Amino acid sequence: MIQFDQQGFALESGEITVYQTNSNNEFSGATTEFVSVGGGLSANSYLDAPPNVKNGFAIVRENNSWQYVEDHRGETVYSTVDRSSFEIKELGKIPENYTAVKPENDYCDWNGMQWVINAEKQAELKASQQAQVWEKIKQKRHENGRAGVYVESVDKWFHTDDNSRQQYIFLRTLENYSTLQWKTMDNSFVALDKALLDELSLVILNNEQADFTNAETHRLNMLQAENPLDYDFSTGWSETYGN
Incomplete structure (x- = not known):
C-alpha cells in the first residue's frame, strides 16, 4: 500500500x-x-x-x-401549525414544526406525536357534506319531476317541463275548451280533453308527492351515514320517460 x-x-x-x-x-x-x-x-x-x-x-x-x-430529500413534509407542505431538497433533519406524516384532511390538529381529528371541525365538515348531498337530492327530485309522466289510459308519456306545466295549469283554469291535439313525448298526438287533463294532472301530483317522500327518506338516511358523500340516493324515484 x-x-x-x-x-x-x-x-x-x-x-x-x-x-x-x-x-x-x-x-x-x-x-x-x-x-x-x-x-x-x-x-x-x-x-x-x-x-x-x-x-x-x-x-x-x-x-x-x-x-x-x-437524508429526507424527495420527501414531502407537513407543517404542524397550518398543514401546509413542501418537498425537502437538502440534507439534514426535518425542520422544526414539520412532520413527514400526512394529515388526513384540513380538520386535523397535531398533538405533538400524531394528527388527531378535531371533533368540532369534524362536525363542521360532516354538516357541510350533508348540506351538499341534500342539495343534490333536491336537484334529483326537481329533475325527476320534469322528465315526463305516464298516463295509463292512453298509454302515453306527457311532458312535465316547466312550460308544459304552465300550459296544463292554464287549461285547468278554463271552464270549457275544445279538445286539443296534444303532442306527447314520443312525438305522437292524442286528444286532450278535460277528463284526460284531470287524469294527467293527478298523475303529476301523485308522482310529485311520491318523490317528495322519497327525497325526505333519503335525507334522513343520509344524515345517519358515516360518510355522507358516499350515500347512494338513486333509488325509489318515480319512473321517468326512457327509464
Missing part, C-alpha cells in the same frame, strides 16, 4: 483506492487512481473508507471524517 507523509504527499508511485465526494461533500463512490511520488490525492478524494450505507441517511465528509447525516 502506498504511504503518504504528514503533508499528504506520496512516498512512492502507484495505484490506490480512494473514496470520493461530490460538491456537497456527500460520498459518491470509490475509484482507483494513480498517484506519482511526491504527489497528492485528487480533490475530494480520501483514503479512509466510509461506513456502510444506512437507510435514511447520507454519508458526508465533515471535520476530516465520515458522518451520517439524515
Whole structure:
C-alpha cells in the first residue's frame, strides 16, 4: 500500500483506492487512481473508507471524517401549525414544526406525536357534506319531476317541463275548451280533453308527492351515514320517460 507523509504527499508511485465526494461533500463512490511520488490525492478524494450505507441517511465528509447525516430529500413534509407542505431538497433533519406524516384532511390538529381529528371541525365538515348531498337530492327530485309522466289510459308519456306545466295549469283554469291535439313525448298526438287533463294532472301530483317522500327518506338516511358523500340516493324515484 502506498504511504503518504504528514503533508499528504506520496512516498512512492502507484495505484490506490480512494473514496470520493461530490460538491456537497456527500460520498459518491470509490475509484482507483494513480498517484506519482511526491504527489497528492485528487480533490475530494480520501483514503479512509466510509461506513456502510444506512437507510435514511447520507454519508458526508465533515471535520476530516465520515458522518451520517439524515437524508429526507424527495420527501414531502407537513407543517404542524397550518398543514401546509413542501418537498425537502437538502440534507439534514426535518425542520422544526414539520412532520413527514400526512394529515388526513384540513380538520386535523397535531398533538405533538400524531394528527388527531378535531371533533368540532369534524362536525363542521360532516354538516357541510350533508348540506351538499341534500342539495343534490333536491336537484334529483326537481329533475325527476320534469322528465315526463305516464298516463295509463292512453298509454302515453306527457311532458312535465316547466312550460308544459304552465300550459296544463292554464287549461285547468278554463271552464270549457275544445279538445286539443296534444303532442306527447314520443312525438305522437292524442286528444286532450278535460277528463284526460284531470287524469294527467293527478298523475303529476301523485308522482310529485311520491318523490317528495322519497327525497325526505333519503335525507334522513343520509344524515345517519358515516360518510355522507358516499350515500347512494338513486333509488325509489318515480319512473321517468326512457327509464
